[in-house]
Amino acid sequence: MDILRQLKAFYWPERKLLVASIVFLMISTALGLVYPNLLSYLIEEVIRPEKFERVPTLALVVVGVITVKALNQFLHGFFGGRLGNKVAYRLRNSAYSKLQQLSFQYYDKAKTGDLMSRLTADLEGIRQFIGFGFAQILNMVLMVVFGGAMMLYLNWQLTLITLVTIPVLAFLALRFEKLIHPAFREMRQAFSNLTTAVQENITGVRTVKSFAREDHEVGKFSIRSDAYKDNQIGIAKIWAKYFPVMELVANLSAVILFIAGGLLVINDQLKLGDFVAFFSLIWYIINPMWQLGFHINNYTQFKASGERILALLNEHVHVKNKPDAIVLNKEQAKGHVQFEHVSFHYPDKSNAVTDINIEAPAGSVIGFLGPTGAGKSTIIQLLMRAYNVKKGSIKVDGVDIRDLDVHSLRSIIATVFQETFLFSASIRDNIAYGAGNVTQEQIEYAAKLAQAHGFIMESQEGYNTLVGERGMGLSGGQKQRIAIARALLINPRILILDDATSAVDMETEHEIQAGFKELMKGRTTFIIAHRISSLRHADEIIVLDDGHIVQRGKHADLIHEAGPYRDTYEIQYADYLLKQKKEKAAASNVVHMDQKRSSI
């Protein structure tokens, strides 16, 4: 019931449909009660007094009742169906919106397959129950109440004797529910584990094949598939154990009625017509009881699904706006960035960055260099408020980013990530993704600056070329260039390039950078790169190691300072330095010879 209460916001707006569905079901159930009475009438008023001329009228009444009952059943189905689908629609949209709000921290641990199964199988469980299951349980109660009342009216002693097995049935039904609920919860989990395995396998199919790990993957899937199968078998076992027993106990009522009612008729204490009516009415009690297991099953499935959907809907959003959050105006924002004593650690980990201080005036270029895991990406993720800073503060145009509207902050930042994600859409749509309404000229301009126009035009469909899922069909460098064009198109105040040119060759990188120079004008740019060539023009280069700033300054100064920057420079420019050394030596040789000659 708690789940129903928590889901109220989703079905309450559709209460008219809910009421209509229940009312039509009630009418249909009530009409069902006419049959036993017609039977009793047929025996007592038609057959016994041999007034057979009443048969056609009676038959017409039966046809009439059946028609009205069928109509009511149709209306119940119609409104129930609409109700279930509307509720599922609301839930699906809310769950999807929630997925958009959830922060990076949630996605660090989330499993795609699990989320998919919540949005599909679990929603289906809820749709079925809200649309039909709930009304059917209510109908079950109504059948018992209506049928029981009529039986009590006809003969209360016989009713009590007949229904003596009902407490046993109720006891069995409750035990059944106790066992089946956890089994269903496990089954849902097992199912989502299964979908996760399928999803991960399809996503990583290239890695699987290149390492020839197909058998391993099949094994991994088999374990999960086995768990799901065992779970289903477990459920079937509980079902097989309890269902026949419940059916047996339910049918015992009919046996008792047969004996007790028969004796009463023989002793003239009960009219034959009422005895026959009783036989029909008893199913008003037995049927719901014997279906109790099915309805409990339905309800427990709904409960398990509801719990999983509600868990998603109630998931904590780590990064959200303060009530009085300041909205940054994209046109007026300058892009002045300050990091003041910023320290941060991921959950259950030691510090990823410690005491970071950066002053990036609007329009400046800041470069980051450092070994893998040094904290470069963390710094820029903190700037876009992917995570909340735990210690210190980050300011944009003098305002702490925790006081800014998250959406407006991110709208002035464009990031080209290390791993490029392209949607399965046309190249044009991928480039225009962050920008909304843009012209073809603007798209082409951005693509030209990102050195993407050339290869795009080489493909048959040009900008209309469809890109496969995650950008399949394009090389790593081509994907990066599309991502760069996408970032440039939104005309950001702050541009972040996280190893954005790692997949392109040196020559293309050089050309892209020539384009960047033009574009960096007036924007604050953060460049993370492993190549000195990408950083050498930065206003300040920050060298990180293990989350700490170990060196900072301009390229020209850093190469004269002993430290990791010069070490990296010497490795990357070894050929160039060697050549320079040789040239120097040759030059000094020439000077030496000249001096010798002049002294002679």
Ligand SMILES: Nc1ncnc2c1ncn2[C@@H]1O[C@H](COP(=O)(O)OP(=O)(O)OP(=O)(O)O)[C@@H](O)[C@H]1O
């Ligand atoms: N989402 C995350 N959850 C937990 N720990 C993380 C997460 N992202 C990074 N880390 C950890 O934080 C530290 C800094 O990682 P970060 O990605 O910032 O390094 P990086 O310098 O960008 O490395 P690379 O050059 O390989 O991209 C590492 O120890 C890493 O394991």
